[in-house]
Amino acid sequence: MQLRIQQLLPSYFEQSRTQTSEIWGKELLFEKGELIKIVAPSGSGKSSLMNFLYGMRNDYNGTISYDEKTIRNLSLEELSRYRKDHLSIVFQDLRLFPEQTVQENLEIKRQLNPFHPVGKIKEMAERLGIGDKLGSTCSTCSYGEQQRIAIIRSLLQPFEFLLLDEPFSHLDDNNAELAMNLMLEEARLRNATIVFADLERIDFYPYTRLFHL
Amino acid sequence: MALSFKPIRPLLQTGTNAISRWLSYIGLGIGVLLLLCSIQMYINIQQMLKGGSIRKDGYDFISITKTVTNETMGQVEKNLFNAAEVAELKSKSFLEDVAPLEANQFQVELSAAGILPFRTNLFLETIDNSFLDTLPPGFQWVVGQTKIPIIVSSDFLEIFNVFGPSYNLPQVSQETASGIPVLITCSGDDDLEQTFQGQIVAFSDRINSVLVPKSFLDWANLTFKGKISEQSSRLYIKTKDANNPDLLNFLDQKQYKVNKDKTKFGRIKQVFQGIFSGLAVFGLLVVVLALMLFSFYLQLVIARSKESLRLLLMLGYSPGWLSKNVSKRFIPVYILIVCTALAFAQLMQWVFHHFVMYDRPELSTMVNWTVVLVAFLLALLSLITNYRLVKKLLYHLH
Numbered sequence: 174m175q176l177r178i179q180q181l182l183p184s185y186f187e188q189s190r191t192q193t194s195e196i197w198g199k200e201l202l203f204e205k206g207e208l209i210k211i212v213a214p215s216g217s218g219k220s221s222l223m224n225f226l227y228g229m230r231n232d233y234n235g236t237i238s239y240d241e242k243t244i245r246n247l248s249l250e251e252l253s254r255y256r257k258d259h260l261s262i263v264f265q266d267l268r269l270f271p272e273q274t275v276q277e278n279l280e281i282k283r284q285l286n287p288f289h290p291v292g293k294i295k296e297m298a299e300r301l302g303i304g305d306k307l308g309s310t311c312s313t314c315s316y317g318e319q320q321r322i323a324i325i326r327s328l329l330q331p332f333e334f335l336l337l338d339e340p341f342s343h344l345d346d347n348n349a350e351l352a353m354n355l356m357l358e359e360a361r362l363r364n365a366t367i368v369f370a371d372l373e374r375i376d377f378y379p380y381t382r383l384f385h386l
Numbered sequence: 387m388a389l390s391f392k393p394i395r396p397l398l399q400t401g402t403n404a405i406s407r408w409l410s411y412i413g414l415g416i417g418v419l420l421l422l423c424s425i426q427m428y429i430n431i432q433q434m435l436k437g438g439s440i441r442k443d444g445y446d447f448i449s450i451t452k453t454v455t456n457e458t459m460g461q462v463e464k465n466l467f468n469a470a471e472v473a474e475l476k477s478k479s480f481l482e483d484v485a486p487l488e489a490n491q492f493q494v495e496l497s498a499a500g501i502l503p504f505r506t507n508l509f510l511e512t513i514d515n516s517f518l519d520t521l522p523p524g525f526q527w528v529v530g531q532t533k534i535p536i537i538v539s540s541d542f543l544e545i546f547n548v549f550g551p552s553y554n555l556p557q558v559s560q561e562t563a564s565g566i567p568v569l570i571t572c573s574g575d576d577d578l579e580q581t582f583q584g585q586i587v588a589f590s591d592r593i594n595s596v597l598v599p600k601s602f603l604d605w606a607n608l609t610f611k612g613k614i615s616e617q618s619s620r621l622y623i624k625t626k627d628a629n630n631p632d633l634l635n636f637l638d639q640k641q642y643k644v645n646k647d648k649t650k651f652g653r654i655k656q657v658f659q660g661i662f663s664g665l666a667v668f669g670l671l672v673v674v675l676a677l678m679l680f681s682f683y684l685q686l687v688i689a690r691s692k693e694s695l696r697l698l699l700m701l702g703y704s705p706g707w708l709s710k711n712v713s714k715r716f717i718p719v720y721i722l723i724v725c726t727a728l729a730f731a732q733l734m735q736w737v738f739h740h741f742v743m744y745d746r747p748e749l750s751t752m753v754n755w756t757v758v759l760v761a762f763l764l765a766l767l768s769l770i771t772n773y774r775l776v777k778k779l780l781y782h783l784h
Contacts, residue, residue, distance in 0.1 A: 229700065249705050253702050253705065254702075255702075256702030257703075268697055270397060270694060270697065272396075273396065277393055281393050284389060285701065285703065330702070
């Protein structure tokens, strides 16, 4: 699967942004297996870009297409199939079910299109240091714990593109590196592309291409 | 492994506003019960009144005439049926056939050939053979034949036997009457007169007249009066149901006079069918209201669970699958409501048949299959309405 971005610019951004950005207003093609790093300061449209790529918002000019299929033209049913089989995401604002347990939150995603058996949930949770939290409701977990839950959730399905929107904002370097390694392993397992947007560069992400938003 | 709705179920906040939900359930139950009972009563009336009139070979034969009013008195042609009116009647789907009763245009006198001191002016009529209830093989006539076969209304013999003794005439049986030769004297213009020998070949329970073969009457009208009548004052209609409201409405509208006794069940049926149709419409309205109330409840559930549902869609859950499963939650309760209403309708039918109608054979203790079908369709309608509503709401969430 390929991701093609053509002349993309949020409709609420001025055209002048295209002159300074390496993404807005450009023509880009992301191939399978690439590790993309997008560095962007606050307010430069990082979350907007991730939302556009995931088909959650359409308030932009230009086109985004996966394998020549324009994401804007997909029906809600088609979009849900893409999200189930080809695209995975870690939202900046995490978006968990606060009243469900950690296990339930993860199982809701896993059962949709199981890439791993149920046992893998515990294994991943233990690896990221939240193995003892599986029975707790998400609302009682700290931000850092919730962020790790959101990361594990994104890895329980098949995907060809993994979109990361500031996935480590609440994690210390040690935990962030553990989580990154897990994501890299899982991406390699699927020969998938990672599109990683963050405020700054991080040392433990071996990106193949770097863009400044 | 199939996708399970179990982990999703707690995300729907269905427990809130239970009063609205219960009201809609009760409303739906009452509406469905009202509708089913109305349909069943409608069918009961149809079945009870089906055999309400004299039927032969599965058909009703009724005589109709035009009402003679003060305005039309003396204007014979206004009280006769013309060819166009007969054609109009024939075109109606509720009538199987129509036949005019043609009458003699000349004068007829009947005497009992000296056997009985009996002499009277008479009328002769003829009708299409297919309208006769008894048609003996000898009921035909060819020019030159002096013997005329006659079919007489059995009522006439009855009347004769009532007034006969007071005139010192003997009462006669049908067999004897058939054996008595009568003389029929036809006279017309130009003092033309001819006497025929008449013989009663059959008695009719259906047609109140003295009937002769059509070939004879046509010949006699032409011979004695010089014309064949194209109009007639009486028509016989052949219908599968003399109580058909469409037929009665048509006859009323045209102001045609009909035997009230034969159609009185139809009049009652019209009234009852009106009442139960009204009740059925009312029941349907209650069902619609209950469905609307339930749709408000569903909208509330979706609104309260909005964030969870939106997140499910973001995670890749299909809106179609979600709608199907959210609506599926209400299948058992909807089926229970409709089945309960059906059980009550069945109970009502049993009470009606057993205690009100004392097990009349034309009625059934079981509800009609149409009622079961309507109940099934209502349950289906409710589920489809819910599914479509949830799907629409989910699409709006995105």
